[in-house]
Amino acid sequence: MTENTESTESQFETGTVVYDPVSDNVGEYRGKAGPYALLRPLGGGREWEARPETLRPASPGERLSAAVRAANSRSFQGQREPASPVPVRDCAACADLAALRDDARARHDGSAETDADVLLRRHQLRYHAALLGLREYALVPDASAGAEYETACTECPAGSGARPGPADVEEWQRGHTRETGHTRYRRTVADYAVLASR
Ligand SMILES: [Zn+2]
Numbered sequence: 001m002t003e004n005t006e007s008t009e010s011q012f013e014t015g016t017v018v019y020d021p022v023s024d025n026v027g028e029y030r031g032k033a034g035p036y037a038l039l040r041p042l043g044g045g046r047e048w049e050a051r052p053e054t055l056r057p058a059s060p061g062e063r064l065s066a067a068v069r070a071a072n073s074r075s076f077q078g079q080r081e082p083a084s085p086v087p088v089r090d091c092a093a094c095a096d097l098a099a100l101r102d103d104a105r106a107r108h109d110g111s112a113e114t115d116a117d118v119l120l121r122r123h124q125l126r127y128h129a130a131l132l133g134l135r136e137y138a139l140v141p142d143a144s145a146g147a148e149y150e151t152a153c154t155e156c157p158a159g160s161g162a163r164p165g166p167a168d169v170e171e172w173q174r175g176h177t178r179e180t181g182h183t184r185y186r187r188t189v190a191d192y193a194v195l196a197s198r
């Protein structure tokens with residue numbers, strides 16, 4: 001960046017994912033533009049100007065659900081999605097994701113519920129497309145990114161960060177509970193896939 005930065009030192013490194021409370025949105029910090037901070041939506045799109053003093057680094061949960069939303073809007077390009085998918089019998093992955101979804105619903109956590117539905121639908125497109133008659137798209141795992149499991153304490157800002165498996169996340173939770181006595185967590189799972197027309 002070649003702009004003149006006399007007293008406008010950047011508060012975040014470029015690329016930091018931050019939460020903007022004014023727009024209630026998560027974005028990637030791109031630098032300063034005059035008195036404003038320039039933020040870009042995760043997954044691309046039009047940048048917006050935010051008030052720098054209100055920004056803070058996004059929590060793991062906020063980062064993850066913004067990434068899932070971005071991946072979802074890329075994949076489905078704004079198409080209206082059907083109602084909650086039904087788990088396929090005897091599929092452990094379906095059962096896990098449906099349990100996450102039901103758990104979120106029981107907690108009245110609408111955004112976690114949507115995330116779980118997105119993941120369940122994507123999993124079903126990938127593994128049960130023929131069985132369920134889902135033939136319009138082929139989903140392939142994104143080779144550049146594996147699945148991520150993450151948990152965030154809802155009683156303090158601590159979070160596990162993205163981890164490769166659910167067991168790693170549980171281990172982190174047990175440690176955090178031992179250290180702090182905190183017992184409530186928001187757990188998320190994300191995978192990355194590329195959706196292509198057949
Ligand atoms: Zn399944």
Ligand SMILES: [Zn+2]
Pocket residue numbers: 153154155156157158176180182
């Ligand atoms: Zn905590």
